Amino acid sequence: MKRLLTESKKVVLVLTAIFICNSCARNPVTGKRDFSLVSKDQEIAMGQQADPEVIAQFGLYPSEALQNFINQKGQQMVAVSHRQDLKYQFRIVDSPVINAFAVPGGYVYFTRGIMAHFNNEAQFAGVLGHEIGHIAARHSARQQSKTMLAQLGLVVGMVVSPELAQFGEQAQQSLALLFLKFGRDDERESDRLGVEYSTKIGYDANYMADFFRTLQRQQEQSEAEPIPDFLSTHPNPADRYQTVKELAADWQQKTKAKNLQVNRNTYLKLIDGLVYGEDPRQGFVEANVFYHPELKFQFPVPTGWLYQNSPTQFQMAEKEGKALLALTLAGGKTLEEAAQQTMQKYSLQALESKKVTVNGFPALAVVADQQAQQDQQQQQQQQTATIRTLTYFIQDGASIYSLMGISAKPDFETYFTTFSNTMQQFRKLTDPARLNKQPERVRIKTIAKTTTLAEALRQNKVTDNRLTEMAILNGMELQDQVTAGTLIKVVQ
Structure with missing residues (x-):
């Protein structure tokens, strides 16, 4: 038996060596062969x-x-x-x-x-x-090849160590992030x-x-x-x-x-006229409230939470990463269709749902769990929920918004009030000042007379609290001399 195992290992090593050699592509820059699983x-x-x-x-x-x-x-x-x-x-x-x-x-x-x-x-x-x-x-x-190889190693590890199987999904995600x-x-x-x-x-x-x-x-x-x-x-x-x-x-x-x-x-x-910083037309945060002038809605951001905006979603996260709130557009023509599609997309199982009204908008509130499969023996017996969510599906005309609060199941009660308070304060944006808020833009100015960058910026209505920011934007120091006729950037 030992001899058979030894011979099997030799065969595996030979096959692995052949596989790796066949997976080496010539690097166009160095001319050398690099390991690559990606054609x-x-x-x-x-x-x-x-x-x-x-x-x-x-x-x-x-x-x-x-x-x-x-x-x-x-x-x-x-x-x-x-x-x-x-x-x-x-x-x-x-x-x-x-x-x-x-x-x-x-x-x-x-x-x-x-x-x-x-x-x-x-x-x-x-x-x-x-x-x-x-x-x-x-x-x-090459990076993708490393990721594929790492995942291959993980699968092998599962075969020889079944007790690691329950951590398989998390481990694969970690390895992907590593590379x-x-x-x-x-x-x-x-x-x-x-x-x-x-x-x-x-x-x-x-x-x-x-x-x-x-x-x-x-x-x-x-x-x-x-x-x-x-x-x-x-x-x-x-x-x-x-x-x-x-x-x-x-x-x-x-x-x-x-x-x-x-x-x-x-x-x-x-680049004269280039939008600088956050574009408020895509949504902006001011005094812990997220405003969207184009879509005409607003809701609060929990105090102390980090946030990130993009054209497709707005995310808020508790600083220690224990809870997440995300706003996206949901699919479907009705609240029920939107909820069903979201449950399927994220493999969620609804525990309870109820129709509600949020500041005049019809809405559907759903509590749901995401199931995480355990090892094969446990999988046959039960599934244990690791993630619990509260989602408000809010309808505004033809648009349906999904505001989803996400946390580990043991933490859900801790964050439930934060989730629900945020969702229940979703409302129509009517403030003209915020509806008409425009982005800052890079403007190119010509210096009239030789002076320091700091003075040139002040002459172009740059406030003192933004002088350093504008110096960095110009790739210069505030004390640098700028001659008459020089172009500089300001933000207006």
């Missing part, structure tokens, strides 16, 4: 599936000029990249967060928040090259590629390094504490600054590039 066709399919989800989550920023700009520069850069065998798509999404990201299959996204913080085309080009670099070096595909972000080595490689690609299409990559200074200052001004180097998958902005400066000098020497472009004024004119 090119699978990469493309992943991107095609993710793209509508990204757009649904954030929405596209409604500016044809900006969308054409990122697509034109993106396609120009793809032509000098290591990977031209994909149909790349470049989009600016309607989010105030300072971010840019890429998904497998050639999809690259910049937020309007990051577009507002660039101060010239060279900075933009460096970050664009960085994101194309993630795709060219197959970082996304969700790119590692530091991938980020450094993409920085290098960003310098290379932006230099090759004629931009001065030194300005890419300057943008890392902006990121660092923005992080320092953030309410959240900076992430320590050893905890972050991204290299620290201060470290990246020096590295990118050195890379830029190397590539300029290699290519003997001359007359490299910065194009500060042309970029600033392009």
